[in-house]
Amino acid sequence: MSTVTTRNRTLAMGEDEATNGARAMVNAPFGRALARIAKENPAIVGLTADLGKYTDIHPFRDACPERFFNIGMAEQNMIAVAAGLARTGKTVFATTYGVFASRRAYEFAAIACAHSNLNVKIIAGLPGLTTGYGGTHQAIEDVALMRMIPNMVVIDPCDAVEIESAVEAIAAHQGSVYMRLLRGQVPRVLPENYTFEIGKARPLREGTQIGIISTGLMTERALDAAAALEARGISVGVLHVPTLKPFDGVAVARFAAGVEYLVTAENHVVQGGLATLVAEALFDAGQVKPLTRIGLPDQFIECGSVQTLQAQYGISLDAMIDTIGALVS
Template sequence: MSEPGRTLAMGEAERVAGHSVDAPFGRALVELGHARPDIVGLTADLGKYTDIHPFRDAFPERFFNVGMAEQNLVAVSAGLARAGKTPFCTTYGVFATRRAYDYIAIACAHSRVNVKIIAGLPGLTTGYGGTHQAIEDLALMRMVPGLVVIDPCDATDIMQATHAIAAYDGPVYMRLLRASVPVILDAAQYRFAIGEARRLRQGGDVALIGTGFMTGRALQAAEAVGRDGIAAAVLHVPTLKPFDADAVAELASQVRCVITVENHVVTGGLASLVAETLFERGMTRPLVRIGLPDRFIECGSVGFLQEKYGLTAERIEQAIRAACG
């Protein structure tokens, strides 16, 4: 089966291509805030930069800025959850995971409280260097027992996931794409559900398994190689935990090669999850891991850094051609 893949959940790609949504997380949270008086917002001095400012402006009495104090941010959120609230707290992924890990682990996950941690600047979405680039956060959060871990790919995914995690009773870590966020998925057809991967494109030659914004680049690469007759399937895995191992195994069984694409170090995140899944099920497939190397990344423009470290559609395209060559 080598005819070009067919886009499934994309709908009319042209209709949404090039569109974007401002602060999709904040918009969704405001919608929720009107319907759900239990929802409260918190930040650690990053309200403007984590897209929670629309909620702050709409519901000032339900919004708490604790200052630059991420341990307290998570602890206060846990206390609010214990009092029956549904807190959404925002900061950058580096600060949530590196500074407040013990609070996420014990005060939230071990305590099974209903706290949603929304983490800005995932991976290489900032040029501020290793202090601000959360390149290993998914690995850290994945290890916390009972925590749901999500890396959405676009504005549609973020808005749907925000509603889904609000409806879910338990602790969640979700990466955030902020400000003007591209629309890749057609909201009329796509459905986010916690723990479920979505096949966005069929194809029998190679499987692209993506999470976060890299899923969008996988779709571009699949489109490009499709013009040359290579059929690349794309599986979007927005939830790293719980992991949809069945969807991964099913797709892998239909192709000769698997390529994982993630905005994260290639250890401990999506690539590791896929490798674990395949080996556990006795499946062997060549596995190409596209993502960040085991090193801290320098400062620079986001475009330059993504290019240098291979978080591009072109890099994925090369990998597909090499795998199918």
């Protein structure tokens, strides 16, 4: 795993996934992991919809050029090609932006891939509010859409360690997968020995007053917020839920039973994603618990600086600390 430690990064289109504070950074964890796995698995093929640079698949392209195909700006066609390749025994990793995979190619992902439980792994860049290019590029409702497709596994990893581990897991998984992607210089938050498992949530921090249930990049902020609130005498636990489908409702119910207040934190609209899944899990378990939802509103987000927009819509670290701290005070 190649790492650098840095506070500042040169941002490009699709590389606005800013991290809080100084953490070890890993360059292109998805592409590096895929290249490594592909050396031992000749069935792996990589596709992109003219977004190879911005979805970090170039390390795979360089390692296995004969198994890499740029389909062009035609996401529906790319997913159809992926399905055809999967029917010949290939394990296909197809990369594009989440908005195009979930909105434009939805029918193809559902019927061409998931309906036949094919080995197509859709790797979706620019998840949620990680770009300032507005509603045309911000995949703010993709989890809600993709989790409604039968047979489709949905994953939102939090850091470089989990991305690399998840690539291994989904390559071995029989069936279709939709995985959100953090690209470029990605922080390392989880321990080096962390292992991702499809369908498993992981408690990362114990607490008794507030319980934060988080997914994706919001888990890094949940951990930082918990540490900041602990300094104020507030006990905060964190449960990381990287798999949105299948959902670990048992772990959620167990975690919820040990705290006074629950908070969900997601880089997604609060309808249909993590918050909804948590509420469903609590209902199924017969639990009643105060629940505060941190996430994006049900609206298209305007163009602007990523950091400014995240603060404006309440998913920045400072905004999280204010929201959670107010629950106890």
